[in-house]
Amino acid sequence: MPKLTGWWKNRSSAGKVELYTRGSFHLFVLLEITSFGMAPVASAAGRTSFVVPVSLFFLLCAHAVLCGVLNSKALHWVVGRRERPTRLAVTTAAATAAGALGVLILRVTGHIVEPAVAPTLVAGLTWFASGSLVLCLRSVRRMWWVPSAAALATGLAVLAVGMPATKALGYAVGVLLGSLFFCATCGFSAWLLTTVYELDRSREVQARLAVAEERLRFGRDLHDVMGRNLAVIALKSELAVQLARRERPEAVEQMIEVQRIAQESQREVRDVVRGYREADLAVELEGARGVLSAAGMDCRVDFGAPGPELPSEVQSALGWVVREATTNVLRHGDAQRCLIRLTALEGGAVTLVVENDGAPQTPAGPPGSGLAGLRERLAALDGTLQAGLVGDGRFRLRAQIPGRRLEELEVRA
Structure with missing residues (x-):
């Protein structure tokens, strides 16, 4: 089960948003085929020739696949992985115009008998193509030109094939309303994906600074x-x-x-x-709360009574544990909640536990020097450090210093 769910849990927040967005646009391919491509097939019942309905069905299928490829490459451009797919966008626009014009010609020549088939096919071609073209634009002002241009071109094409003006107006209004919806949906998805990646990069830059x-x-x-x-x-x-x-x-x-x-x-x-x-434990605990909360996590700190009474050596060691744990929570995984608890056990021992969710199921690489350095600091105080997954995507780091060592330090002080 961890291997099946790791492909999702091991992704960052930006990666999850991108995966969800790509999945939604892949569903658009099936939506165009099932919702609009089946219209000519359904109208073929009772007819002797299936050439035109089948050809129109494959036309919608090819157009849906073309829009799907454009969506995928445009999303790569949105996140900055490749150049803008300008040629593919021009090809998609030209193929859409040619397909819509061909459907109108078949309607006028009588090859499409059912009156609802032609508007349905034209709507499917223009709506999905408009949404795909919007993904290739950054300016919102330019995005608004896409549905307007699609509606105007459709109305002129209807007039050009000899249909009445009322038909042309109906086609233009239908294309305009549907294209506005698809353009707004696709444009918002691109803006959301860009914003999430910018926030993710900003957090990395903030840590480096x-x-x-x-x-x-x-x-x-x-x-x-x-x-x-x-x-x-x-x-x-x-x-x-x-x-x-x-x-x-x-x-x-x-x-x-x-x-x-x-x-x-x-x-x-x-x-x-x-x-x-040297690290002050109280300062590190409050600093961890502030940093994790600023990163959008629900951070809860249980800072008990033993903190201020601990010897300076113990506070410094545990403070470094808090600092390193906070860095790991921000750097690895995708945590939403974090708990930091400092408790005094029976016998005078002190335990510090840092636990967070969203930990990757598989290690990102070989262990670094951070935990090794913490173990060395705690070993000087006869302390121990345990770190690892505890189930349900939770990672727990537990540091403990025995009571006898605390007594020795207090007597020495």
């Missing part, structure tokens, strides 16, 4: 710490070289000063890195 901003902050901190000290080291080293060349004893004093500044710089860099690696 957050990482870049953090790197810039860390780079500024290192520059502030090391810039002045390295400049002093360079000057004093140059002075020591000059003094040594002159065999002055002050060169030793300058090198001792360089050694002191280097050791101080090393200590300051360690302090910066230590501050960068």
